[in-house]
Amino acid sequence: MTDLSPDAFYELPAPLRSQLLVLWGKAHKVADTSAGFSGEIVFLDNGNGVFPRMTCAKFPRWRQDLTPALRAERFLREIKLQAAAHYHPNVHWPFNVKFILGVPIAFFRRWEGDLSDFIEDSHWGDLGRLSLIIQLTAGLAHCHARGLVHQDLKPQNVFVRDLQSTFSLPPTDLWLRPLVADFGSVNLAADVGEFTGSRPYMAPEQWQQTELGEWTSVFVLGIMLHEIMSRGIHPMGERSHDWHHQINPGFNRWQQNNRWRAWVKKGCPIAQPLPDHDLADLVAACLAPSTTARPSLHEVQAVLLGLMHQRSATAAKHVNLFLDAAESQSAAEEWQHLKGCVEGLERSIKAHYPRNAE
Incomplete structure (x- = not known):
């Protein structure tokens, strides 16, 4: 069996990559995409009659100066810190995380905008x-x-x-x-x-x-x-x-x-x-x-x-x-579902990118 490229996820055509996130996010279709300094976002439409209707998937932005392992570890660090703040109504949080083709993905609720709007x-x-x-x-x-x-x-x-x-x-x-x-x-x-x-x-x-x-x-x-x-x-x-x-x-x-x-x-x-x-x-x-x-x-x-x-x-x-x-x-203790998801993501990253293989 041929090994997958470490950048297999990023090598997919953008529309196909988005459809993969629709599948894993159990959504109806892609609504939009966006990108920031360190992450890319695909906005997902879950369809009429579904609450919440709009969610989004965030994953690390591809950077030539970072190895796939380092990209994954940096993204994991961000998600662990964000999970540490859960739960408070005035703090954004992921509701699920996945590991797809060697890339960590976090799923969030999409809100009505940001303060600059x-x-x-x-x-x-x-x-x-x-x-x-x-x-x-x-x-x-x-x-x-x-x-x-x-x-x-x-x-x-x-x-x-x-x-x-x-x-x-x-x-x-x-x-x-x-x-x-x-x-x-x-x-x-x-x-x-x-x-x-x-x-x-x-x-x-x-x-x-x-x-x-x-x-x-x-x-x-x-x-x-x-x-x-x-x-x-x-x-x-x-x-x-x-x-x-x-x-x-x-x-x-x-x-x-x-x-x-x-x-x-x-x-x-x-x-x-x-x-x-x-x-x-x-x-x-x-x-x-x-x-x-x-x-x-x-x-x-x-x-x-x-x-x-x-x-x-x-x-x-x-x-x-x-x-x-x-x-x-405000939760005094960690949300066990999210804690378990993040721990699973960390195990997947460590298994996929063992330290002694770098």
């Missing part, structure tokens, strides 16, 4: 925006309590679930639920000395390559709070639209290291403070160059809840119900 939505009011950020602090706090430091936190890595797309609910801005996603960068600084992230959202300590922690997430949360409440303006003073949608020349300009190093060196000044002084003060506190001067995630959450209560006691109560439900649903 909603930032400039003129129909999304301030209460809904504050609600989402407050819930995001809960998801991040859950991750940090489990020793998980996200180094590439940005709007594209915050998925958004619209509860109104699933349930019959009264019209309000408060039904959007954020989920922390993409765990490929988690703990890279501590584990392998890799500090990078997405330049417009990197904290000073990432540029300086010093210890990362909850304070790093608080810094990025401050950037996103300003961006969300200003409808798309980064604290440094420019609109973020072109960067989010990879439109040049704006996208390439925002990719320049010197641009962001200079902003950090100046002390991360806020060019156009938010008109609400309390929110502006909170953003400034989050963007403090000194890590010890920044508030904790729980302090940020408390301030935002207080500001929301000033605007609407009803809305604040609504968000508190979300937080209480998330706390009660």
Whole structure:
């Protein structure tokens, strides 16, 4: 019997590869495809009358500079870290993993978009925006309590679930639920000395390559709070639209290291403070160059809840119900089904790529 090529999965024509994922994902058809820096995604349509209708399959992107074994091991690391955060309603999670033709595949629920899709939505009011950020602090706090430091936190890595797309609910801005996603960068600084992230959202300590922690997430949360409440303006003073949608020349300009190093060196000044002084003060506190001067995630959450209560006691109560439900649903122990799937994937990778064969 002829041995399969280590890259047999990638050597398949893209349509055939997608159909293979449809088969393993027990879906009806492929809806779309996408690709990021380290992974490729095939969106799957499960058909009418199936819940959830939309799911997706993610697998490592083929890279010539990585062996098949190393690609698989890096992807396994990401999935193990993501599984370690399960379960919290504000953290994205895989519901199954497979090993197909020497390649690890993770299956996820597909949500209604990511945060960058909603930032400039003129129909999304301030209460809904504050609600989402407050819930995001809960998801991040859950991750940090489990020793998980996200180094590439940005709007594209915050998925958004619209509860109104699933349930019959009264019209309000408060039904959007954020989920922390993409765990490929988690703990890279501590584990392998890799500090990078997405330049417009990197904290000073990432540029300086010093210890990362909850304070790093608080810094990025401050950037996103300003961006969300200003409808798309980064604290440094420019609109973020072109960067989010990879439109040049704006996208390439925002990719320049010197641009962001200079902003950090100046002390991360806020060019156009938010008109609400309390929110502006909170953003400034989050963007403090000194890590010890920044508030904790729980302090940020408390301030935002207080500001929301000033605007609407009803809305604040609504968000508190979300937080209480998330706390009660948060699993103290690992989900045994997912744990078993990940352990099976690890065994398959070790058997397929034995160390002494490399």
